[in-house]
Amino acid sequence: MSASKTTAIIDKLLCDFSPERSNIIPILQAVQGRMGYLPREAIERISDYTKIPEAEILGVASFYAQFRFKPVGKHIFTVCRGTACHVRGSARILRELEKEIGVKSGETTDDMLFSLETVACLGSCALAPVMVIDKTVYGSLTTTKAKALANSFRKKGKKPKPPQKTKPKKIILNLPGRVRGTDYGTD
Numbered sequence: 001m002s003a004s005k006t007t008a009i010i011d012k013l014l015c016d017f018s019p020e021r022s023n024i025i026p027i028l029q030a031v032q033g034r035m036g037y038l039p040r041e042a043i044e045r046i047s048d049y050t051k052i053p054e055a056e057i058l059g060v061a062s063f064y065a066q067f068r069f070k071p072v073g074k075h076i077f078t079v080c081r082g083t084a085c086h087v088r089g090s091a092r093i094l095r096e097l098e099k100e101i102g103v104k105s106g107e108t109t110d111d112m113l114f115s116l117e118t119v120a121c122l123g124s125c126a127l128a129p130v131m132v133i134d135k136t137v138y139g140s141l142t143t144t145k146a147k148a149l150a151n152s153f154r155k156k157g158k159k160p161k162p163p164q165k166t167k168p169k170k171i172i173l174n175l176p177g178r179v180r181g182t183d184y185g186t187d
Ligand code: FES
Pocket: 080, 081, 082, 083, 084, 085, 086, 120, 121, 122, 123, 124, 125, 126, 128, 129, 130
């Protein structure tokens, strides 16, 4: 996407918010919800709009694990690595997915079809081991099921039906994390 198109999208999103400091996180969430990550241009525009220095906005964004600074694939596989999922085999599931998808956790495939990531707990421990693909929760996973899901997404290029009868649950990942780098690199 061109920088000008990105800027136009961000400017449109900003119309929904007043330029208050307290709106920084909702603005960042809105941008990531629309773009899939926080482009460099977004930080610049948010800074212009709110009059908050870019470094400060980056500091806030990098504190929260929910924000990304690089483009992600069409489908995001998020494997839970919390305790309940760990004791029920999430490490094996992650290994299988890394093999099947062809990238390590935190990476995106070259064709931008898949991103693979992990999270500390998805809040669905009763269904452990759990994974979220895009916004749908898949519980009681096995390595076979995880592999079948990856294959299904790859072959069909769209979401398969969830393998469980529970209503798809929207997960908002709002987990505080350590301060991370932004992956923007240095200018
Ligand atoms: S530990 Fe995996 S959902 Fe809670």
